[in-house]
Amino acid sequence: xxxxxxxxxxxxxxxxxxxxxxxxxxxxxxxxxxxxxxxxxxxxxxxxxxxxxxxxxxxxxxxxxxxxxxxxxxxxxxxxxxxxxxxxxxxxxxxxxxxxxxxxxxxxxxxxxxxxxxxxxxxxxxxxxxxxxxxxxxxxxxxxxxxxxxxxxxxxxxxxxxxxxxxxxxxxxxxxxxxxxxxxxxxxxxxxxxxxxxxxxxxxxxxxxxxxxxxxxxxxxxxxxxxxxxxxxxxxxxxxxxxxxxxxxxxxxxxxxxxxxxxxxxxxxxxxxxxxxxxxxxxxxxxxxxxxxxxxxxxxxxxxxxxxxxxxxxxxxxxxxxxxxxxxxxxxxxxxxxxxxxxxxxxxxxxxxxxxxxxxxxxxxxxxxxxxxxxxxxxxxxxxxxxxxxxxxxxxxxxxxxxxxxxxxxxxxxxxxxxxxxxxxx
Amino acid sequence: xxxxxxxxxxxxxxxxxxxxxxxxxxxxxxxxxxxxxxxxxxxxxxxxxxxxxxxxxxxxxxxxxxxxxxxxxxxxxxxxxxxxxxxxxxxxxxxxxxxxxxxxxxxxxxxxxxxxxxxxxxxxxxxxxxxxxxxxxxxxxxxxxxxxxxxxxxxxxxxxxxxxxxxxxxxxxxxxxxxxxxxxxxxxxxxxxxxxxxxxxxxxxxxxxxxxxxxxxxxxxxxxxxxxxxxxxxxxxxxxxxxxxxxxxxxxxxxxxxxxxxxxxxxxxxxxxxxxxxxxxxxxxxxxxxxxxxxxxxxxxxxxxxxxxxxxxxxxxxxxxxxxxxxxxxxxxxxxxxxxxxxxxxxxxxxxxxxxxxxxxxxxxxxxxxxxxxxxxxxxxxxxxxxxxxxxxxxxxxxxxxxxxxxxxxxxxxxxxxxxxxxxxx
Numbered sequence: 092x093x094x095x096x097x098x099x100x101x102x103x104x105x106x107x108x109x110x111x112x113x114x115x116x117x118x119x120x121x122x123x124x125x126x127x128x129x130x131x132x133x134x135x136x137x138x139x140x141x142x143x144x145x146x147x148x149x150x151x152x153x154x155x156x157x158x159x160x161x162x163x164x165x166x167x168x169x170x171x172x173x174x175x176x177x178x179x180x181x182x183x184x185x186x187x188x189x190x191x192x193x194x195x196x197x198x199x200x201x202x203x204x205x206x207x208x209x210x211x212x213x214x215x216x217x218x219x220x221x222x223x224x225x226x227x228x229x230x231x232x233x234x235x236x237x238x239x240x241x242x243x244x245x246x247x248x249x250x251x252x253x254x255x256x257x258x259x260x261x262x263x264x265x266x267x268x269x270x271x272x273x274x275x276x277x278x279x280x281x282x283x284x285x286x287x288x289x290x291x292x293x294x295x296x297x298x299x300x301x302x303x304x305x306x307x308x309x310x311x312x313x314x315x316x317x318x319x320x321x322x323x324x325x326x327x328x329x330x331x332x333x334x335x336x337x338x339x340x341x342x343x344x345x346x347x348x349x350x351x352x353x354x355x356x357x358x359x360x361x362x363x364x365x366x367x368x369x370x371x372x373x374x375x376x377x378x379x380x381x382x383x384x385x386x387x388x389x390x391x392x393x394x395x396x397x398x399x400x401x402x403x404x405x406x407x408x409x410x411x412x413x414x415x416x417x418x419x420x421x422x423x424x425x426x427x428x429x430x431x432x433x434x435x436x437x438x439x440x441x442x443x444x445x446x447x448x449x450x451x452x453x454x455x456x457x458x459x460x461x462x463x464x465x466x467x468x469x470x471x472x473x474x475x476x477x478x479x480x481x482x483x484x485x486x487x488x489x490x491x492x493x494x495x496x497x498x499x500x501x502x503x504x505x506x507x508x509x510x511x512x513x514x515x516x517x
Numbered sequence: 518x519x520x521x522x523x524x525x526x527x528x529x530x531x532x533x534x535x536x537x538x539x540x541x542x543x544x545x546x547x548x549x550x551x552x553x554x555x556x557x558x559x560x561x562x563x564x565x566x567x568x569x570x571x572x573x574x575x576x577x578x579x580x581x582x583x584x585x586x587x588x589x590x591x592x593x594x595x596x597x598x599x600x601x602x603x604x605x606x607x608x609x610x611x612x613x614x615x616x617x618x619x620x621x622x623x624x625x626x627x628x629x630x631x632x633x634x635x636x637x638x639x640x641x642x643x644x645x646x647x648x649x650x651x652x653x654x655x656x657x658x659x660x661x662x663x664x665x666x667x668x669x670x671x672x673x674x675x676x677x678x679x680x681x682x683x684x685x686x687x688x689x690x691x692x693x694x695x696x697x698x699x700x701x702x703x704x705x706x707x708x709x710x711x712x713x714x715x716x717x718x719x720x721x722x723x724x725x726x727x728x729x730x731x732x733x734x735x736x737x738x739x740x741x742x743x744x745x746x747x748x749x750x751x752x753x754x755x756x757x758x759x760x761x762x763x764x765x766x767x768x769x770x771x772x773x774x775x776x777x778x779x780x781x782x783x784x785x786x787x788x789x790x791x792x793x794x795x796x797x798x799x800x801x802x803x804x805x806x807x808x809x810x811x812x813x814x815x816x817x818x819x820x821x822x823x824x825x826x827x828x829x830x831x832x833x834x835x836x837x838x839x840x841x842x843x844x845x846x847x848x849x850x851x852x853x854x855x856x857x858x859x860x861x862x863x864x865x866x867x868x869x870x871x872x873x874x875x876x877x878x879x880x881x882x883x884x885x886x887x888x889x890x891x892x893x894x895x896x897x898x899x900x901x902x903x904x905x906x907x908x909x910x911x912x913x914x915x916x917x918x919x920x921x922x923x924x925x926x927x928x929x930x931x932x933x934x935x936x937x938x939x940x941x942x943x
Binding site: 105108109181187189193195202203283284304322325328329331332333336418436438440441442444445446447448449450451452453455456457461462463473474475476478479480488489490491492493494495496497498499500501503504511513515 | 531534535607613615619621628629709710730748751754755758759762844862864866867868870871872873874875876877878879881882883887888889899900901902904905906914915916917918919920921922923924925926927929930937939941
């Protein structure tokens, strides 16, 4: 059943891919209009979900589940932004004249069909749908169980609006149930990319089972290294910001590494600032001695992600030790150095393996919106395809188009072979 | 044991990654010099392999196993070419001023460590080693059993030359034995990309077992579609070239689709040309009737890769049917249209899902060298990362570097939030 629906989706999204960028902009505006018109209906359906589940959820999750007029206005504004963006599909990435009349073009195209698995946070649905439409992709949406009424209503409004205006509406599919996730992960012939958004355990679960490439991060163990040349006041401000501005975020700092030469002066100042901000410190033996705290971090605990007002602190003897520690215990998400010495910063940013490497600023900047990517589809910690905060470009790939006029390879082989020109066209 | 070696390799390749582009050019020239100096030794070691195995191999494979002075000269010239190429590492891909003094840079970096599994074709070893060095990657080389002496000698010459000149030489590792391949495919924490080169069965074996991303193609079922507007003479020339110029190549054509409106006139002409070129035709029922041949292609046989002087022919009723057939039975490798109607060509190149889509030229052009990519590391038929003929860019990824001066996220949040500028720097 599900496989059949996905085959259908693949087929329809192949057709929808041929729509022009201008048509896709019109569709995005039609969605925005329909959502505005149907706001009362969407809020009413969301209220059913909240009635059923909100009281059973922790406050932060209940808040995520709840749609408000303001949230919907923000979503609509996001769709209008996307409608105004230049078409990312069909962009010429390179052009080469291989020979007279034989021109090679490398052109951006949609990936095909991607699947986003998200939590009970219904606003994600329209963000993802908008990105899929802007990039010409088909999309499978699997939302959280608690948002069932909301998700169905949101998809229904969009489907109806597209159908009424005579636009294709079979390029997205809402699926439900945990079993369907397990099934989908096997269909690498029908889905080109899976983007899981949720707990670390959930992302790891997907990564381990999927035959389809996965874009995401199972952990955000971010570091800040304080070099001996650091501006102390700025360093403390940055660490406090990176830890406390949103402790549950994946780009919050979990471990601070401090150069041994400044540990005795720096650590007490940092500790004071952390205490004031409500942060509990743990540390290596040396840190614990210096700060007179007792919570020692075990060797196996350096890759813990606290996602809370807890910070691990370690004294390191050198820049090299800091880099090695990060490359070993980090999650390749976001790591930074605090140093005034420019050469030291450059060495650090070259040598650390992570998707985002920062100097003298908070790790919390690692975010698609702050990076200017527009909407963010996810943050990837792998090496392949897109990594770091990923916007629309993660939903695109490319193809080579070669246009000739009867050209055959035999001309360029053998004794009297003609040479290919291979001249890049700027 | 192997895991320990790979951990070592990862560590050393992290250090080697910091070498400047100029140093890597010097190392490439040092390799070229050493290989030239030790040509007699390399030929002698290769002769041992040939003595042991050549008589047991089919002639084409025996030829691939054999090193010659000319082959070595070509390899040396290839390394000198790479030495002269601009450094692909550390290129600025984008630059954005997020706010005053807070500048985001997207920069090209090596993938890390990749693994190439190749057949008993020792010249591949130096091509891969050169690409790894130019792109700053560590590399695991697994060559064919029959080339054991050659592979060891080739690696030994390079290692000795680098060591003597005081360059790092621990960024590559030669491994042997099929078991080690199975073991390596589990180590997704140590290897970033696997590139299998060999039979379709072998590539599929790797794809099915690997926890590491795989770049490659398990099949090359390439199509040419002859539209009613085709230039008949050119179409026949292109089909004969695409089938016969190197039938065992993955970019040779396997199936020709012919528009029904021209089938009766076109097919007999094509058949004649194919017969003259020694090609045996198989076909759909209509083709068999028209050509009075009896070898009917069964429905399940349309995705066969013959890799031989055999061609499957099918009459289709429309452009749409041709596109659907290719997207269904093809391998997303290389597919082409033969048509004088420009709009038809454009529709075809947009709608066909393959990595390379051609109009009015031979599928045999799908090749990294012909595309002007320099050396080709493989041809990918997936959608993720690099696809089509892949050169150096498939061995690179990127990172984001953000340089600030004490910037914290709190400044941009809450009531009196400052707005980020997010101004692209051209």
